[in-house]
Amino acid sequence: MLGSLLKQAVSGMETIPEEVSRAFRQQKSAIGGRALRLTDIVKMLQAITSSRPTFMSIDGLDECAGVHRAALLDSLREILEKSPGTRIFVTGRPHIRVEIERRLAGQVTCVSVSPTRRDIIGYLRVRIGQDEMPEAMDRSLEADILQMIPENISEMCLESTTPRIRPRNIC
Numbered sequence: 001m002l003g004s005l006l007k008q009a010v011s012g013m014e015t016i017p018e019e020v021s022r023a024f025r026q027q028k029s030a031i032g033g034r035a036l037r038l039t040d041i042v043k044m045l046q047a048i049t050s051s052r053p054t055f056m057s058i059d060g061l062d063e064c065a066g067v068h069r070a071a072l073l074d075s076l077r078e079i080l081e082k083s084p085g086t087r088i089f090v091t092g093r094p095h096i097r098v099e100i101e102r103r104l105a106g107q108v109t110c111v112s113v114s115p116t117r118r119d120i121i122g123y124l125r126v127r128i129g130q131d132e133m134p135e136a137m138d139r140s141l142e143a144d145i146l147q148m149i150p151e152n153i154s155e156m157c158l159e160s161t162t163p164r165i166r167p168r169n170i171c
Contacts, residue, residue: 001058001072002038002041002042002045002072002075003035003036003041005056006020006041006044006045006048009045009048009049009054010048013048017044017048019043019044019047020044020047020048023044024036027040038071038075042075042078042079045079045083046078046079046082046083049079049082049083049085049086050082050085052085053085053086053087054083054087055086055087055088055089056086056088056089057088057089058072058088058089058090058091059091060091060092061090061092061096062092062093062095062096069096070099070103073099073100073103073104074103076088076104077103077104077107080104080107094112117150120149120150120153121146121150124145124146124149124150125146128142128145
């Protein structure tokens with residue numbers, strides 16, 4: 001994931017920083033052309049983001065395996081420590097909120113977002129309207145769907161924790 005963020009950050013630059021080019025050349029010349037290590041990627045992201053405002057977005061962090069999520073959050077903390085102009089927007093289910101707050105202590109603001117019953121019904125209406133076999137559903141079935149699904153959806157399944165990560169020295 002961080003490699004992808006690095007690639008996106010570099011692709012938006014007019015010139016690639018020499019230390020990034022050098023690191024890629026060194027890894028390419030290594031036996032088998034091994035991939036960059038996480039520590040190298042973090043250093044490059046720190047170098048790129050420390051000199052310019054940078055915004056990163058990571059969606060569905062809760063879907064990342066726990067061990068990888070921990071390494072990612074620790075790496076993000078390292079990047080933020082050297083990059084005061086960097087902002088990271090992360091979405092995920094509520095159960096990872098504590099982990100995010102612990103690993104990025106003092107650098108995170110969490111906002112809970114959950115849809116209203118009206119939002120759910122609106123979404124269902126759109127999806128029903130996109131049905132490729134509209135003749136398979138009569139008004140009674142549609143009414144049942146629009147009544148039962150919003151009543152039975154667990155708030156936990158809908159709520160999303162959206163941390164906005166920012167460096168400590170910025171209010």
